[in-house]
Structure formats: structure tokens, C-alpha cells
Amino acid sequence: MKFTSWGNYPKNLNSCYILSKDELPILNLPFLPYGKGRSYGDVCLTRHGCYILTSNKNFILDLDPQNLLLRVEAGVTLKTILELITKHNLFLPVVPGTQHVTVGGAIANDIHGKSHHLHGSFGNNVLSLKLTTSSGTKELCENSQEFRATIGGLGLTGLIQEAVIKLIRIPGTTISQINKVTLTVEETVSVLEELSSSYTYTVSWLDLLSQKFRAIVMGGNFTDSNTGYKKTEKPALSYPFFFKIINNVTLKILNEIYFLLNQRKHTEFLVDYKKFFFPLDIIDNWNRAYGIDGFIQWQSVLPKDAKLLKECIGIIKKSECVPCLCVLKDFGSIQPKGLLSFPQAGYTLAVDFPVSYDTFKLVEELNKFVADAHGKIYLAKDALLKKKEFLKMYPEVNDFVKYKDRNFCSDLWRRLVE
Ligand SMILES: Cc1cc2nc3c(=O)[nH]c(=O)nc-3n(C[C@H](O)[C@H](O)[C@H](O)COP(=O)(O)OP(=O)(O)OC[C@H]3O[C@@H](n4cnc5c(N)ncnc54)[C@H](O)[C@@H]3O)c2cc1C
Missing domain, CATH: 3.40.462 (Vanillyl-alcohol Oxidase; Chain A, domain 3)
Structure with missing residues (x-):
């Protein structure tokens, strides 16, 4: 299997992968979750180590139209979600320019859409998460610091297994x-x-x-x-x-x-x-x-x-x-x-x-x-930013490193931090 990002730059020849599991296997290799590869640079690529494919975790677990709540596995795509929820006159508060992205990818990059002025970014509408790290599986709720590190956490705090998302009501499609x-x-x-x-x-x-x-x-x-x-x-x-x-x-x-x-x-x-x-x-x-x-x-x-x-x-x-x-x-x-x-x-x-x-x-x-x-x-x-500029733009990285899982890594992290 070939792993690419949407921009086809940089190239990556590593094809080692496992399918998503509830526990991480004991391998002497760093992991990186992989959704649909709709990121453009090297955030979803790793030259060394093992990808975790999430395509086998693609179930919608619960839809509560009354309370506008949706619980899904992280490998489900926004397309699958929209096909179901639009039938109930519901919509995701934040969608990007393609519906072929997974919930895990949307959270890990904290993606934004055309309604930022009203709905913020994807993570603003996530209420809780289930995360598997090297030390086990846990539920994270909104006010924990590990939750904050995982939203926009570039797939480096662990494998997101499930998420609860707040929906919005729409009059029609x-x-x-x-x-x-x-x-x-x-x-x-x-x-x-x-x-x-x-x-x-x-x-x-x-x-x-x-x-x-x-x-x-x-x-x-x-x-x-x-x-x-x-x-x-x-x-x-x-x-x-x-x-x-x-x-x-x-x-x-x-x-x-x-x-x-x-x-x-x-x-x-x-x-x-x-x-x-x-x-x-x-x-x-x-x-x-x-x-x-x-x-x-x-x-x-x-x-x-x-x-x-x-x-x-x-x-x-x-x-x-x-x-x-x-x-x-x-x-x-x-x-x-x-x-x-x-x-x-x-x-x-x-x-x-x-x-x-x-x-x-x-x-x-x-x-x-x-x-x-x-x-x-x-x-x-991104594929070209330099470490010095990154540190200036993202000073919270000093806090983030406390929550980065030691067994997870990407080429972007190697380029900008290590
Ligand atoms: C045509 C097009 C339009 C786009 N428009 C927008 C836009 O308007 N706004 C915007 O913000 N973005 C946009 N994007 C970018 C895209 O939304 C993001 O890159 C998104 O994160 C891709 O999701 P993915 O499922 O393909 O994840 P991938 O690209 O495979 O992975 C992205 C990151 O998520 C991590 N990840 C994936 N699954 C999990 C998981 N289960 N647990 C933990 N980490 C995980 C990966 O390790 C990686 O770090 C667009 C992309 C395309 C191709």
C-alpha cells in the first residue's frame, strides 16, 4: 500500500501499516494514524515507523437528533455522516472543502470551514473523545488539558477511537x-x-x-x-x-x-x-x-x-x-x-x-x-516551514510536548521539532 498526502509532496516510500485496534501492539516502531491522506504536506506521513489505518473503524455509533448529538468512530468520513444526518435536517457545524476526510483527521488538524465566524473550528464542536495511547484507552472530556492537546494534536497524542460531536439544525439541504x-x-x-x-x-x-x-x-x-x-x-x-x-x-x-x-x-x-x-x-x-x-x-x-x-x-x-x-x-x-x-x-x-x-x-x-x-x-x-518560524507561530508547543505520545511520530514533527 502507498501512503501519500494530497499534494504528492514530499514523497514517502514507507508502506508499513496495521489496522486500527483498541490496544496498540508492542512494536519497536513509532506509529502515525492515517485517515484519508487529504492533508497536503507531511503531517500525515512517516518515513520510519508504522501507519495505523483507521478505515476499519468507520461506524456511526449513535445519533440523538433531539439533543443534536452524534457519536462516531474516528475512521468514519464526513460524507458518510452527512448522508445520514441531512435526512434528519441536521448538519456538521464545520466542514472543509472536501467531504472525503475522516473525523480523526478533522480533529487532529482542527479543521475549519466557511462558518468560522459563527461555529469556530471542528474541535470547538467536539464534546468528548476516546483516545488510545501507549498507556491504554481513556475518555477525554472538554476541559482536560489532554483533550486540548489532542484537538489539533497532529495525530501525535495517540489514536482517536471515537468522538462525540455537537450538530446544528438546518431547514433543508x-x-x-x-x-x-x-x-x-x-x-x-x-x-x-x-x-x-x-x-x-x-x-x-x-x-x-x-x-x-x-x-x-x-x-x-x-x-x-x-x-x-x-x-x-x-x-x-x-x-x-x-x-x-x-x-x-x-x-x-x-x-x-x-x-x-x-x-x-x-x-x-x-x-x-x-x-x-x-x-x-x-x-x-x-x-x-x-x-x-x-x-x-x-x-x-x-x-x-x-x-x-x-x-x-x-x-x-x-x-x-x-x-x-x-x-x-x-x-x-x-x-x-x-x-x-x-x-x-x-x-x-x-x-x-x-x-x-x-x-x-x-x-x-x-x-x-x-x-x-x-x-x-x-x-x-505545510511541507516547508522552518523550526524557528514554527516555534514563533506555535509557542504552545512547549505545553503540547507533555502530551505527545513517545511512540507516535510524523515527518512534520521530525522536521519542525526533533
Ligand atoms: C480538496 C481539499 C479541501 C480542503 N479544504 C479544507 C478546508 O476548507 N479547511 C481545512 O481546515 N482543511 C481543508 N483540507 C484539509 C483536510 O481537511 C485536512 O488535512 C484533514 O485533516 C484531512 O483528513 P484525513 O482524514 O484525510 O486525515 P489525514 O490527512 O490522513 O491525516 C491528517 C492528520 O490526522 C491524523 N489522524 C488521522 N486519523 C486520526 C485518528 N483516528 N487519531 C489521531 N490522529 C489521526 C494523522 O496522523 C495526521 O496527523 C482540505 C483538503 C482537501 C484535499
């Missing part, structure tokens, strides 16, 4: 969406914040390849209305080979098409929740379009200052690199529970770059910029 075109960075953040006051979900797509900056800011709310809307569910297509089609020219064409299709929708329109939250899931393995060398997704959070964001975008635009999918979100002020959680109040920018020497140089410059600006790099997407 359709989203009422609005799109607004913006032409400057200042206007984009101001519209993003304005929409946050009336929409549960907000996000912005940026075109950093066009000569002049342009963006589409989107807002969405669940609605029970279905007027004039016909649900069509198409099976996902698949990108079959590692064949690189992403370059400056193809990207400019794709951006132009995306902009033209979305710019005209000024008034609210209806879309299915899957299309709104998981647009990329319509093509399986789309990551192969970056070719065999893979790509880096660089994601940072910067303090709420449009000037800083503009400067950061300026660094990207003046480089030789091709900024592919660029997404900007607004993080509200809800504090995450995890010691190593990524979210903090600010603007979070995510950009894909094909792997190249120029990309490495650019990411180095961007990481330094973010560290100096008191921002952070998202570890779920």
Missing part, C-alpha cells in the same frame, strides 16, 4: 447563495466581513493571475426553499493519470471561465449543499493534474489588516510562480480549543503552487513575512 464581484483587496475583505453578518457561510475566490486583482465573494445560508431549483446529482469524474495540465496558460483560461460563470449571479440563487461546500469533489484525484512532482498548498492566517494581506498578495504576484486556486476566508474571534490549532482572528489565504525551485524560494519568503506579521502557517498543508 439547499443553500441560498449570493456572489459579489470585488476589484481590490480592501473591497474584498470589507464585503467578506459585511456578508458575515447575514450569512452563515462566507468565502472568497481570488484571481491572482489576471493583470488587475479581481475576486468573487460568496455568501450562503441553508434554506427550506426549493422554488425554481432542480437537484441533479452527477457521479464524480476521475482524473486518471499523473499528467500535468496546470500551467500559466491553462490556469488563466480556467480563471476566466470561472469568473464569467460566477460574476453575473448578483441576486440569491439556490444550489445543493455539496456543490456549495465541496465543488472540487466533482473530480476524483484532481490533484494528479499537477503532475508527478506534486504541488504545495500554502495557507496562512494574517491579522485583520488589509494592508498586510495586500503586501502578501504583492509578494506572490511579483514572483515567477503560478498561483493556482486562491481562496480567502475570514476567521472570527472564537478561540480554538487545541494547543496547536491553526485558527486565530484574521484573514486566511490559501494558494496552490506546482512544486518547483521557484515555489520553494517563494514559500520561504512568504513564511518569513507571515512570521514577522504575527501570523501562522497551517500545518495540515
Whole structure:
């Protein structure tokens, strides 16, 4: 079996694994839990040691619609959960840009979605956990420090077996969406914040390849209305080979098409929740379009200052690199529970770059910029951050090490800490 991360960088040849068990076997090797490998860098990879696959622990154990509570095994995917709970007009408070992630992975990276200003990150909605460590299996409740270390704990405090998650009620599974075109960075953040006051979900797509900056800011709310809307569910297509089609020219064409299709929708329109939250899931393995060398997704959070964001975008635009999918979100002020959680109040920018020497140089410059600006790099997407910058961005790591299991390790931890 091959273990990869979504960016296909860095490469990893270790194929040693066991299936998830209630107790850890006695092996003289470090462990690393592995969900669906939807992280981009080396957080889900280990050159030495043994992966623990969680795909055999994928049961929904209990759903209590009355009290909005869900108990699941950690290997269950968000897709499986949503298929069940939407039938009860319930939803997960936080979903990322793909539904193909496990609950264990969502907790270990304390993932965020489009509703951070209202719901915080995934861990903010987890009430308790069952964790297997080298010293046995235990229940962790919200106020324990070990719970805080495990939320956003990068799979290093032990194997999450189960979680109890708080759900939200929704009127129906359709989203009422609005799109607004913006032409400057200042206007984009101001519209993003304005929409946050009336929409549960907000996000912005940026075109950093066009000569002049342009963006589409989107807002969405669940609605029970279905007027004039016909649900069509198409099976996902698949990108079959590692064949690189992403370059400056193809990207400019794709951006132009995306902009033209979305710019005209000024008034609210209806879309299915899957299309709104998981647009990329319509093509399986789309990551192969970056070719065999893979790509880096660089994601940072910067303090709420449009000037800083503009400067950061300026660094990207003046480089030789091709900024592919660029997404900007607004993080509200809800504090995450995890010691190593990524979210903090600010603007979070995510950009894909094909792997190249120029990309490495650019990411180095961007990481330094973010560290100096008191921002952070998202570890779920990282492959290039340096130890000194990591310590500046994540000072709570000194507390976290007390809860790291000595028998768990990842390549990210070796790179940033050991
Ligand atoms: C198209 C796409 C869109 C995305 N959009 C977003 C987004 O909007 N917001 C966001 O925050 N992230 C986003 N991501 C990143 C993704 O949500 C995270 O990387 C997520 O953690 C991946 O989950 P996974 O199950 O694949 O875990 P993996 O990638 O396999 O593992 C991630 C980490 O979780 C640990 N882990 C997994 N299972 C367990 C367990 N049972 N116990 C303990 N540790 C465990 C692993 O050791 C590893 O450290 C996106 C990824 C993709 C591919």
C-alpha cells in the first residue's frame, strides 16, 4: 500500500501499516494514524515507523437528533455522516472543502470551514473523545488539558477511537447563495466581513493571475426553499493519470471561465449543499493534474489588516510562480480549543503552487513575512516551514510536548521539532 498526502509532496516510500485496534501492539516502531491522506504536506506521513489505518473503524455509533448529538468512530468520513444526518435536517457545524476526510483527521488538524465566524473550528464542536495511547484507552472530556492537546494534536497524542460531536439544525439541504464581484483587496475583505453578518457561510475566490486583482465573494445560508431549483446529482469524474495540465496558460483560461460563470449571479440563487461546500469533489484525484512532482498548498492566517494581506498578495504576484486556486476566508474571534490549532482572528489565504525551485524560494519568503506579521502557517498543508518560524507561530508547543505520545511520530514533527 502507498501512503501519500494530497499534494504528492514530499514523497514517502514507507508502506508499513496495521489496522486500527483498541490496544496498540508492542512494536519497536513509532506509529502515525492515517485517515484519508487529504492533508497536503507531511503531517500525515512517516518515513520510519508504522501507519495505523483507521478505515476499519468507520461506524456511526449513535445519533440523538433531539439533543443534536452524534457519536462516531474516528475512521468514519464526513460524507458518510452527512448522508445520514441531512435526512434528519441536521448538519456538521464545520466542514472543509472536501467531504472525503475522516473525523480523526478533522480533529487532529482542527479543521475549519466557511462558518468560522459563527461555529469556530471542528474541535470547538467536539464534546468528548476516546483516545488510545501507549498507556491504554481513556475518555477525554472538554476541559482536560489532554483533550486540548489532542484537538489539533497532529495525530501525535495517540489514536482517536471515537468522538462525540455537537450538530446544528438546518431547514433543508439547499443553500441560498449570493456572489459579489470585488476589484481590490480592501473591497474584498470589507464585503467578506459585511456578508458575515447575514450569512452563515462566507468565502472568497481570488484571481491572482489576471493583470488587475479581481475576486468573487460568496455568501450562503441553508434554506427550506426549493422554488425554481432542480437537484441533479452527477457521479464524480476521475482524473486518471499523473499528467500535468496546470500551467500559466491553462490556469488563466480556467480563471476566466470561472469568473464569467460566477460574476453575473448578483441576486440569491439556490444550489445543493455539496456543490456549495465541496465543488472540487466533482473530480476524483484532481490533484494528479499537477503532475508527478506534486504541488504545495500554502495557507496562512494574517491579522485583520488589509494592508498586510495586500503586501502578501504583492509578494506572490511579483514572483515567477503560478498561483493556482486562491481562496480567502475570514476567521472570527472564537478561540480554538487545541494547543496547536491553526485558527486565530484574521484573514486566511490559501494558494496552490506546482512544486518547483521557484515555489520553494517563494514559500520561504512568504513564511518569513507571515512570521514577522504575527501570523501562522497551517500545518495540515505545510511541507516547508522552518523550526524557528514554527516555534514563533506555535509557542504552545512547549505545553503540547507533555502530551505527545513517545511512540507516535510524523515527518512534520521530525522536521519542525526533533
Ligand atoms: C480538496 C481539499 C479541501 C480542503 N479544504 C479544507 C478546508 O476548507 N479547511 C481545512 O481546515 N482543511 C481543508 N483540507 C484539509 C483536510 O481537511 C485536512 O488535512 C484533514 O485533516 C484531512 O483528513 P484525513 O482524514 O484525510 O486525515 P489525514 O490527512 O490522513 O491525516 C491528517 C492528520 O490526522 C491524523 N489522524 C488521522 N486519523 C486520526 C485518528 N483516528 N487519531 C489521531 N490522529 C489521526 C494523522 O496522523 C495526521 O496527523 C482540505 C483538503 C482537501 C484535499
